[in-house]
Amino acid sequence: MTPALEEIDLDFADLGRTGLQTSELQLGTWRFGKENEAGELEIGEERATELLDAYEAAGGRYIDTADVYGGGDSERWIGDWLADRDRERYTIASKIYWQTREGDPNSRGTNRKSLRHRIDALLDRLDTDYVDVLYIHRWDDETPAREMMKTLNGLVESGKVHYLGASTLRPNAWKVARANEIARNEGWEPFTLLQPRYNLADREIEGDYLEFAREQGLAVCPWSPLGQGFLTGKYDREEDLPEDSRVAASSRFQESYLTEENFALHDELDAVADEVDASPAQVALAWLQHREGVSAPIVGARTVDQLRENLASATIDLSDEQVDRLTAAKEGPYDDL
Template identity: 85%
Template sequence: MTRSPEELDLDFVSLDGTGIHTSELQLGTWRFGKENDAGEVEIDETRAKELLDAYDAAGGRYIDTADVYGGGASEEWIGEWLQGRDRERYTIASKIYWQIRDGDPNSRGTNRKNVRDRIDALLERLDTDYVDVLYIHRWDDATDARELMKTLNALVEEGKVHYLGASTLRPNAWKVARANEIARAEGWEPFSVLQPRYNLVDREIEGDYLEFARQQDLAVCPWSPLGQGFLTGKYDRDEALPEESKVAASDRFQESYLTEANFDLHDELDAVADEVDASPAQVALAWLQHRDGVTAPIVGARTVDQLTENLASAAVDLSDEQVERLTAAKGGPYAGL
């Protein structure tokens, strides 16, 4: 059954140790203003604002962006959209790391010069005084952990940032653990939110990373929860790629996700989807929401219909047996990032 965003009613969940409550599904805006490998913009300004409207109408309150998304367009469009709305009702997260100026090595990473330069620029684009969560988009080995935490703590003390997040891959969990030890010893703000890649195919964070998050009461907000669209049922092992997909234009996507092992996993996903009368995308998202240690997946969508379908996953209930079957059906991970 197709429902409109207004008929959905997303719940709030606790953002773990932060004490704040936010949406059980977060809105991802990576593809706002993003050009794919074929040179097409995946989500233009009009569509971006429609997606924000639809998410809001469904009760969604957590918007995830980054200062490099769409070369700043994502933050700008969110900032415009927020005008005339009550900023306090929304949790806004952004990220800093990737190089923004050619030939300027200091414009990459989390050195103090770069972080201080970029926080003000991103707040201006978002047209707000603060972001709820500021992530380091990746770990920067060139910046000492103590220097990093001191710089980030200053942003919290200045009121420009409420909470700190680390968007990382699994091998960097110990670096976050060490940085948090330094921060706590100094009375500085530690990282309290993690943003790893996690979906039925990409399972690198299972084990020590999720256990570390649980032990330290850190929120875990997975990105690419649908394996960039692979887990939606729109790809078929025997048929040509769907023309309307913008994501499929990437060679890396095709090589990583469109493998026999992943299509075998998808067969199990289809079987469970039939059993619960839901779409594969909804079951893939519901599986994540049933995983111990996951706080709230970040939902990506290129159209309002996709978004509505994905948000409706919040109402999909899976039995323990179905969760176990899906968990056992492993494919092979995405090679990039």
């Protein structure tokens, strides 16, 4: 039985070597204000507020957004919600990279002009003086790393940003290492957080990426911890996908997740879930929280009930033997984490 929100009481986790402590699970808000293919909002403002309230009720204090989520609505709604609360009690992370103004190439990337304009715009939407974490949403190969790091350092020195992070750079950890070397040589603020895709089925970052993060003391805050819904058990190897399914038209999703290897992994996930009287989603999230070097995975949900189930993963106690079984259920070039 999934506990009530008030009974979950999320613990605090260290964010690498930043010295910052915040909730062990983050609330992801990428669906806030997002329109589906039919032009309908996946999560409107009223539902967004309900989800923020539910997350807070479970002890949650770490909210992840981006300046492009919902065309800026995600940040605006978070800002409205924060207005009646003590801002200092919450960790807010946002991201910058994707183009925000049609026809304006300078509204994309991490060049000086883009970064300086967009930080002011997102702070205005959030109605706050600073963000705790600012991520570059993707790597900008058109902007020299030195220029980017100098500009980002200026945002930290101005007090508009506390910590810097890099999102979705799994094959390119060397770029973060190079940028950090430049920053440290100049006495600038380095990247201290990483935000890759990582889950029980998608283990690409295991090996050099996680080893690099661990040795450098970088916090790893994974997104897509449930493999776009695959690890919830909603897909069956024996059943055809509905024709109107979002993933039916996605060859990448099918090739990445709907494989016999992953369904065999899911069999083990289901077995462990039965043993601990939890859902597959809760066990998949609990496994991720047992991985060395992982800090505060990002969980999202469409409904309060879904969010409650996901947050309750923090109450699941997996044994070392169960963690090892889940880890070994899929072969790959993994390190000894």
